[in-house]
Amino acid sequence: MNRRIAITGGTSGLGLALVRELTARGARVAFVARHRENVERVSREHSGTVGIVGDVSRKEDIYPIATQIIGNLGGLDVLVNNASSLGPVPLALLGDTECEDFEIALATNVLGPFRLTKALLGALAASAREGRSPVVFNVSSDAAIQPYAGWGAYGASKAALHHMTRIWGEELAAEGIRFVSRDPGDMDTPLHAIAVPDADRATLKRPETAAREIADVIAPVSFKAAA
Amino acid sequence: MIAANAAVQRPADARLLVVDALGSTREIPRRDFASLLHRGDLVVANDAATLPASLSGRHAGKGAPIEVRLAAARSLDLGDEPRFAAIVFGAGDYRTRTEDRTLPPPLAVGDVLALGPVHATVERLLDHPRLVELRLAGTHDEVWSAIAHHGRPIQYAYLPAPLATWDTWTPIAAAPLAFEAPSAGFTLDWRSLGELRRRGAGFATVTLAAGISSTGDPALDARLPFDEPYRIPAATAASIRRARRDGGRVIAIGTTVVRALESAAARDASVHAGAGIATLRLGASTPLQVVDAILSGTHEPGTSHFELLRAVAGDAALGRMSEALEIGRFRTHEFGDSIFIERSRDAFPVTVPSHRSLRGLV
Secondary structure, three states, rough: OOEEEEEOOOOOOHHHHHHHHHHHHHEEEEEEEEHHHHHHHHHHHHHOEEEEEEOOOOOOHHHHHHHHEEEEEEEOOOOEHHHOOOOOOEEEEEHHHHHHHHHHHHHHHHHHHHHHHHHHHHHHHHHHOOOOOOOOEEEOHHEEEEOOEEEEHHHHHHHOOOOHHHHHHHHHOOOEEEOEEEEEEEEOOHHHHOOOOOOOHHEOOHHHHHHHHHHHHHOOOOOOOOO | OOOOOOOOOOOOOOEEEEOOOOOOEEEEHHHHHHHOOOOOOOEEEEEOOOOOOOOEEEOOOOOOOOEEEEEEEOOOOOOOOOOEEEEOOOOOOOOHHHHOOOOOOOOOOEEEEEEEEEEEEEEEEEEEEOOOEEEEEHHHHHHHHHHHHHOOOOOOOOOOOOOOOOHHHOOOOOOEEOOOOOOOHHOOOOOHHHHHHOOOOOOEEEEEOOOOOOOOOOHOOOOOOOOEEEEHHHHHHHHHHHHOOOOOOOOEHHHHHHHHHHHHHOOOOOOOOOEEEEOOOOOOOOOOOOOOOEEEEEEOOOOHHHHHHOOOHHHHHHHHHHHHHHOOOOOOOOEEEEEEEEOOOOOOOOOOOOEEEOOOOO
């Protein structure tokens, strides 16, 4: 399998589990994260992966990220928009949410995936023309559907991401690019620990399990890419 | 939140001058480009994205400030320690017209240029004080990281504001391998690709690592275009065969596409899939074997770009085109208005294609 896959937020939680799972499946993986030390560590621990330092919430970072993804992988078949921001930490009622914290959630969870997808659209369409069945997988949440008190910035931004994914899908089906938005479930990740510090971790899904489920969608073991 | 910048590269009101096979001209809004297409036509574009090819730095030995413009690559796979043909300027930046830029300090083989996070070594001198072959030190991902972060797009003095990288990627831009934007591709957007499909036309791409298009130095400009590596996907070669068999037109979006397709067809007049190096220099003496029409930017007679159009249309048609552009006050250059020219009857195919070998350059 020679799937070329990019994952944002690739140094912890679900993103890191995806880097592991997809590398093990033989994919060529590039991952993006904000902190250089973490990127270098994950890259060292997973040989063959390409670690890219960048912040998807910053407009100025998008093209350097896209340039490195496509340049290093020689093209792109799968983009996983996984990097997420909770907005206010600790979580806050909407009435208590600072506008700036809401903006950070929107920049990370909506605008970042929009900009990065747009920058990579040409590469994804090229993948489609070569019969490689490209996919954009956007990590959603049940908070995108259910109005949970305290999850306003996160839930509203994930709802926007979920809806945007469906519109991308409508508009680009003819180009052969598939768009998927899915809730991986409540996972035992650093993000969840910040949101719900007193959660019973035993009841949470392991990120490795969610990563396997996502990998089955974007890079099934049986996948034979056109050479 | 960050305010949106002006999208200088895609004026919504861009115009398209259509020159048909008989040499008559008419104007349509460029956004209606797809209305020119018929069932069975094949539109072919260059999907190369644009590298931020301008790298500022210092001559490590002499300390003098320099600007390096990566100008051409040897192959589409840059690999570790990639080599580029590069044009080197002395102190200053794009705000000085390239014509007026100072020379770099005299360069010698083995000189090291410190370009932000990356070091480049002069591997060869190429018979001009500005033109060298450089090797960038580092692994594949180190080099990409350095170019992505330190590189800036090559600028155009006539634009009111400097271009950001996002201004230089066409909507279909995929692999970042061009040194200047294959700018005819700015005509395309996802709406027009959908419209094209609804009209029963096809769409395919080639990847050609378009080299620098001008340097401001007549001696260097006379050597352009450099050899350019390209790749024709199998699906594109098949689509071209089908279009030609069924009487559809092959419509090239930009001169880089013409160069790739005609180079690929130089051997036996049919386009073969695979990688190659485009050495063809298009002009009045290079009859087109594949391309039936071209969409391109507008340029004045006498420029190298204009010369290239003489492969498509004869002097009479090009004369009428220039007149219409002049009278209609079309905007010129890479980011201006566009022309669509059908191959005309008065473009005389003359004898053999003239290949220009700059193979030794990069």
